[in-house]
Amino acid sequence: MFKFSVLTPYLPLLSSAVWVTIKFTIISTFLGFIGGFILALISISKNKLLVPLAKFYISVFRGTPLLVQLMLIYFATPQLTGYTISALEAGVLSFGLNSAAYISEALRGGILSVDKGQWEAAMSLGVPKHRFIMDIILPQAIKNVLPALINESIALLKDSSLVSVIGVADTLRWADLIQAKTFRAFEAFIVAAAVYYAMVMFLTFIGSYVEKKVRVSD
């Protein structure tokens, strides 16, 4: 009843598709962390101009569907700027911008959860704020929200399958092509699902390893 052997000719294609998924996840997680980091620092600052801007940014990216953001960036960028954005670029950009909003909220929560005494101790020794936030507050904040951050990258990995709708040759796109060619939907999609599952498990494993590492100070 199952004929997984029909997939054999397409396995090299699968490996490049998986690589696209991995690359995509890594780059957008990286962008998301950088953006989230900056947004979180703005959110806890007292800058009267930047704080509302950051709040607005976060509410827009959390308040609209990722798929809409993706399509908007992919299809509207050429119209507005004349620049023909590639599907991969559009994907990475929209996912990075989107996850920045979520990561910044997680980080902000983490920063606020750091004991006020840590701030006071650093201040009372004359350490400038920008220094101790980097050296004392953020390391503890990241530790506090590490599970949330790992969840965010897992979500990014899974949501990366959305880019197949704009034609990026990722893992889901591969399955879609195979089922169109071989009329074997189950085999194609179950393999894609298994590949995603394996990657998520790998991330989970990395996550718990990192968590253990950072708990040395507990």
Next chain:
Amino acid sequence: MIEVTHLSKHFGNLEVLKDINLSIEKGHVVTIIGPSGSGKSTLLRCLNLLERPDGGSITYDGKNILEPGVKIEDIRKRACMVFQHFNLFKNMTVLQNVTYAPKVVNHLSAEEAEKDAMVYLKKVGMAEKINEYPSRLSGGQKQRVAIARAMAMHPEVLLLDEPTSALDPEMVKEVLDVIRDLTKMGITMVLVTHEMGFAREVSDTIHFMDEGYLIESGNPKEFFASPKTERARRFLAHILV
């Protein structure tokens, strides 16, 4: 060295410091006592601007630190604080806790900072634990490290905010012993404490506060033997000295 004049501070509608006047001389140990909520800690925290007073002045060597343009970090590194709840940096080892501010604020090299840190860590008896994280230390050990951390900044005045109040009784002595050693070194100190016996022993001056007012000041022997004000008499009658 430090002059506090007409100092006042509000938290919302609550007036926590009312027209406080006192002076702290170089090399003296000044102790502030009084019931909970009397404003002792707030006064102490004003001295290194962890709290910003609303009125009055605080001068360090004649210079008002409340004037605009005074860099807040420059004051704080001269008046380092030891907290009731220790507040050791949780993500740093004992040695890192002590060397961090000297490196960042006083621009010491790692080597210089460590050498200096070891001097103070030995003094507080924590030289054996330099690579431990705070979570592995007892309360008394944490507080001793916190004292070394403050001392490593070579502050002109050491501020101690109820340094033994969060400790288990059997650890109070080890911390008081360390503080007593420091008083013998001639370090200027402002101490907020409920340890009356200790206050009487080490202080040059006692300030008694209640409800935001500085009620009575004097030398410890006279204050504890015959307080001048009725309020201080009642306070002393209610505690075991």
